[in-house]
Amino acid sequence: MKFERYGLGIAKGMALTFKHLFRAPITVQYPEEKLVVSRRIRGNELVWYLDRCTGCATCAKACPQGNIEIVTHPGSENNYVVDKFEVDCGRCMFCGLCVEACPYDALAMGRSYERAQYRRQDVILNKEQLKLSDIRQPSGYARP
Structure with missing residues (x-):
């Protein structure tokens, strides 16, 4: 009697296996093929708007890792001029x-998610590399 119960379970499992055996594969070979990614993805890069930044360094204070370094000097109209933003x-x-x-x-x-580099110095981005450009675009979740 136990054999009948186990035999039925094995048959159901094999049926499911054969059903999926003849389906098209879901995975892709990543470096050669890339899936279309939504524009609303939150990638692993930062986009910096130079015209909006006042140099207040609130972002550097909020960073739990202390990864943001800002050097400023006083400018006009109670704003700071950003000398260094890394x-x-x-x-x-x-x-x-x-x-x-x-x-x-x-x-x-x-939106970018491909950030691999060979040298550690290449992942430290300065203010020219962080600026908004054709390559560096904000996520769809970003405020306009």
Whole structure:
């Protein structure tokens, strides 16, 4: 009697296996083939809007890892001029707290997810590399 119960379970499992055996594969070979990614993806990059940034360094204070380094000097109209803005993306956990903390929406999470580099110095991004460009676009979740 026990054999009948086990035999039925094995038959159901084999039927499911054969059903999936002849389906088209779901996975792709990643470097050669890439899936279409939604524009609303929150990737692992930051986009910096130079015209919105006042140099208040709220983002650097909100970063739990301390990865954002800002050097400023006083400018006109109670604003600061940003001399140095660097983000160490190698240590960043992309939590988005810096984006939420910025009162002027000068930071946004980007769409890119391919950030592998061979040298550690290449993942430290300066203000020229963080600026909004054709390559570096904000996620669909970013505030306009």
